[in-house]
Amino acid sequence: MSAFFTIVTVSYKHAWSLTKTARSVFRQRDADFEYVIVDGDSADGTYELTEFWKQAGLVDRSTHDPDTGVYDAMNNALDLAQGQYVCFMNSGDVFAADDVLARAKAFLENGQHDGCMGWGQLGDNVWASWQTGEGFKMASLGFCHQALFVRTDLLRANRFDTRKHKTDSDTLQLGRFYENGADIPIVPEVWAIRGAEPGISANLEKTRTSILDTLTSEYSGLNSEAGSAIIEFRRKCTHVSEILDLLRGGDETVRTHLAYTVLDTLFQKQSATLSAEQVRTLRAACKSVLGTDWEDAENRLLDAQIKRTGLIAEQRRSKADLKAEIKTFAEQEDTRMARIEVPASREVYPAYQIGLTSFPARISTLHFVIRSLIKQSAKPDSIHLFLGRDEIPNANWLPSQLRAFEASGLKLHFLDATRHQYDKFTHTEHFDAQMPYVIVDDDVIYQPYSMERLLSAHGKYPNTVIGNRCHMMQFGADGSIAPYGDWTREARTPEPSFNLVPTGAGGVLYPPGFFADGPVIDTAEILRHAPYADDMWLKFNALDKGIPTFATELSSGSEWYHRYTPTMRAGTLMAENVELGLNDIQIGQCAAWLTERQPNWRDLIKDQEMERV
Amino acid sequence: MSLKFSHSQFFEAGPHCDAFDTLLFQATSRKSVLSLTLGASDAEISLSEAANVSAARIGLAELSQIVLDQRTPNAAQVLYPLLGRVTSIDLPAGSIFALRSHNRSMADFWARNLFHALSSTHNVEYVQKFDGRAGDGPTTVEEFTKRYLWVLRDALPDSNLKRADLLEQLMIDFHFPVIAYENEVFKGGMKALRRINAATLDDQRMSAEDVAASKRFNNTRSNLLALLVE
Structure with a gap:
């Protein structure tokens, strides 16, 4: 069926x-x-x-x-x-x-x-x-x-x-x-x-030509001049006299359809330029055209617009509530930051970079995240923020508090179109791929020592992926990967392990050269195997490169973050990935991809387990 | 702070009045509101420290039944005071365009600024105020209307403005076209005022149900646009 x-x-x-x-x-x-x-x-x-x-x-x-x-x-x-x-x-x-x-x-x-x-x-x-x-x-x-x-x-x-x-x-x-x-x-x-x-419809001239063609071919009573007046009225509420003339005389079908068009236009933003008298005259003309249908039409129109107003007002209220929440959050964070001293680490660490991406719903709170990254005991060489122009056209759309961090090493990269979470590491032309590169999330306030933990472990295990928050992959008796829901959460091992899977939220350090080339940054491969699971894609690429993962001490006991920002709830991938089973599908796809490249990759894990035994 | 001038002092061309000039200076430097109130035989000019005022406020006697709003064409706004007689003007500092030149009267200063406010900004409010009519002879209000006409004559030449019965003819023209204007501004302005007047009369002839429906339409629209345009 x-x-x-x-x-x-x-x-x-x-x-x-x-x-x-x-x-x-x-x-x-x-x-x-x-x-x-x-x-x-x-x-x-x-x-x-x-x-x-x-x-x-x-x-x-x-x-x-x-x-x-x-x-x-x-x-x-x-x-x-x-x-x-x-x-x-x-x-x-x-x-x-x-x-x-x-x-x-x-x-x-x-x-x-x-x-x-x-x-x-x-x-x-x-x-x-x-x-x-x-x-x-x-x-x-x-x-x-x-x-x-x-x-x-x-x-x-x-x-x-x-x-x-x-x-x-x-x-x-x-x-x-x-x-x-x-x-x-x-x-x-x-x-x-x-x-x-x-x-x-974005090309106004092309749209104009198309609509004019429709108007003059569908309505025998409309010539090009009248059609243009209708288009201009619809767009800018000009040509009111011409519209009134059309409403008051001529073809009945044109008059009726125009009356509906005018009434709809009177409830669009562009009609704010009309005077009260013009609105009154236009309404009266529409009323006269619609005759006995007027009352029903007006009721339908007003009921719809009242509902529309309510919906818009409700959204504005939600926005205002979020703004208030952000204000409270800012006060709390300011108080906290004023109280804590973050002395520079005495250890000497290699220069490193941080990469992250964001989107409109989270942009208003991103500066809190960036501040927590700048106020680290081990300061980053630079922080690379990747944004799609299709979502945020340019720097003018960013809050001033965020742009202020450009002076402290924040580098803004506007891309033609967003690749969402994959933007943070696939644009290698914008960062030095031969430097340690830390990937972070845009909704987490990091502890002042988060980056230092990663760097300290990197010093000990240089060719290893280091995560402040890792899960432990589990396998079935037949060697197949167990469902994601059965993995051990926030786990760690004494030594680097191939079983550990770092999650971006805690901050993950990738060793120099990890992103320099190869399939890890190949977007066609990404879209084929893991369009929504960058963590999994990166994990299987690490296995492909024979690179294990080490979890810092922050991975156990949720110490890897201070708190989430108030916009955390917006646009999270977790719900879809887990609820729709997409994580397991993508894990399966990534595993199949790796098996094709390295049929014996599971031996890496087995050998390591044998060594431990 | 306020100053009172007699009829002749207010309309007399001649030397500077230091007190007025000081008030004018204070209005512009403090971004205050400079106000004029025309009485039966005198004129009072005062200063008020109203913050965030941007609209010029025009008091009219015999306020016409029609109501103009910010989107009424400027040409109609310019003619509007002639239908109602100006009795007061509140000018925020931002709306003071013309300063008082050497040998012109204070009345001229106000008439020019009134014209500028009505022709160059949409930010004008109208209120009904005492008409100042009292005693014999021409009142301050009537004399000021004449001065405003002089400014119009200067800025927008049209031989009709020289007619002795102009104000009377304008009132008729407001209802039926009787004046053949030479100036496009007056032509368009009066046409717009007539249209507004006709629509207002239509409203007055409406039934209670129609008035309620019209009100619902306008309120719904205003509530929505307030959100969309904010």
């Missing part, structure tokens, strides 16, 4: 964004769906990544063929879809909650509707659809295609317009559904969150 939903992600050269999108799809695990990925032959590791998911049973089908654009790829996906309803969750975008598919199914399972449409979110704003009907041909009216579920046969019968200049094929298609009598009601809940990456 076919799945209820087909979730489609189309992607082109967005392998790392795809990891984020797919995670949100995997989290809908209790729902009845199949997952299809359509990649435009990206050659950026997307193929390898998709193969990883297919082997793990998380992706059902994929194609990797060139296409002519996003709408062509979406049409191609329709040929692969076997579910009853399709949702296009494209690369970089995510579901807003883990039960979106369950909620959509509850709405659709009686079979009475041709689809349903939730709301979308982009940044701080909520896109709130409130009006169904063919008016979508004129404007998006709050529509977010990532939150739309439509019957597969309906989509196949009304494919996306793939002409090169089209950027509004999704709204046009939705308008056509309604024009043909489709029943696709609105469910006023946020179901999808758009990524920050600029989408197909």
Whole structure:
């Protein structure tokens, strides 16, 4: 029996964004769906990544063929879809909650509707659809295609317009559904969150050409000048007189669709430039156009906007609460830092570097982490912070407290697109790979002696990975690796061990040359075997290099950290990795990768155990 | 701190008034608010230390039924005082553009700054204030309106501004177009004021249900935009 939903992600050269999108799809695990990925032959590791998911049973089908654009790829996906309803969750975008598919199914399972449409979110704003009907041909009216579920046969019968200049094929298609009598009601809940990456609509001129083409070809009563006025009103709320003229005379379909467009626009940010009198006049004109439909339309509009206001206000309150929490945290940390003296170590350690990455949700508290790294008894030569421009465009977006640390050795590296947790060690052009390199997390306040512990152990065991927090890998009687959940937590051994697996959170020192070359920094290999588990990838690469791990004394008893920052809860990988079993899948993949390279790698562990005996 | 000037002192062109100049200096140096209140036969100028005030505040007698807001076109704002008669002006230091030149009256200083405030900034508030009408002869308020017209005449030439019955004609023009303006600013400004007036009259003719619906619409919109624009 076919799945209820087909979730489609189309992607082109967005392998790392795809990891984020797919995670949100995997989290809908209790729902009845199949997952299809359509990649435009990206050659950026997307193929390898998709193969990883297919082997793990998380992706059902994929194609990797060139296409002519996003709408062509979406049409191609329709040929692969076997579910009853399709949702296009494209690369970089995510579901807003883990039960979106369950909620959509509850709405659709009686079979009475041709689809349903939730709301979308982009940044701080909520896109709130409130009006169904063919008016979508004129404007998006709050529509977010990532939150739309439509019957597969309906989509196949009304494919996306793939002409090169089209950027509004999704709204046009939705308008056509309604024009043909489709029943696709609105469910006023946020179901999808758009990524920050600029989408197909980001090119304003191209979008303008496309919409103008739609307006003049779909509405016989609209010429190019009138179409331009509608576009400008929608974008900037200018051309009010022209809009009023259009509302007061001319083609009835144009007037009706324009009335919905105007009403929707009056609840967008750009309408703040309109005077009270202009708003009043526009509302009165819309009211006159809609006649007997006015009362219903206005009620729907206002109910949606009141709900939208509530959602935005709630998010602002959460932000304010977090801000207050950060303030308290800052006061506590300032008091603590003022009380403790961190004398420079008397020991002489080699110069070392620290690498870390971060993302928007944690950036407001990152300076506490950096301060704890600078206030170390053994000071780092430099701290390398890697950030993706697709998430944080430039240094102006960073808090001043963070930028202030540039004077103390913090080096900011803005990358074209984030590779998430892998950024901290794969950009070897930005750090000296022949120096000891310590990887840390962006949500942990480190003890003042954390780095010294690593360096001290490094002095004793120079060609060893040193971790302040390690787990002990366990094996079954048949030599297979035991599930991650059965490993011994926060373990240590008297001597370096191949069984120990360091975790990045405690700070892990890698010996000089570890990242200089080889598969450890090969992103295609990473995406194929361990897209979400950098700790495991690094561990199996250490085994590949024949390098054991040593756990410092901090590894037992949770002494490896002082505390977490208040933004720790945001974007943690742990839940998915453990709950979805991704850790075990990735461990299995990494082990298979290593076995292919070194069939006898387990002998390393056995030999060591024999020596101990 | 305040100074009171008689009708003739206020409107008289001539030498500097040291006391006024001192007040003006203090207003700009302390970033205070300089205020003018026109009485029946005199004018009072004062200084207040109101912090964080950025809006110019115009007191109008016979405040028109229409309400302007920050987004009303400047051309309409410039004409608005002629429909209501200015009785007071509060100018924050940031809104003082014209200083008093050598042989011009204090009234001229205020009229020029009023024009600048209305034509160059959207940050203007209007309040209803006592009209100052009393006694025989032209009142300070009426005389000040004339001075404001002089400034308009200077800045925006239009032969209509020389008509003896101009203020009366403007009031009619506010309801029906009767003046053929030469200046585009007056043309556009009065058209905007007429539009606002018509919409206001429409509102007044609305039923109680319509008024409530309109209020709900505006409140919902204001609440949302306050979040989106903050």
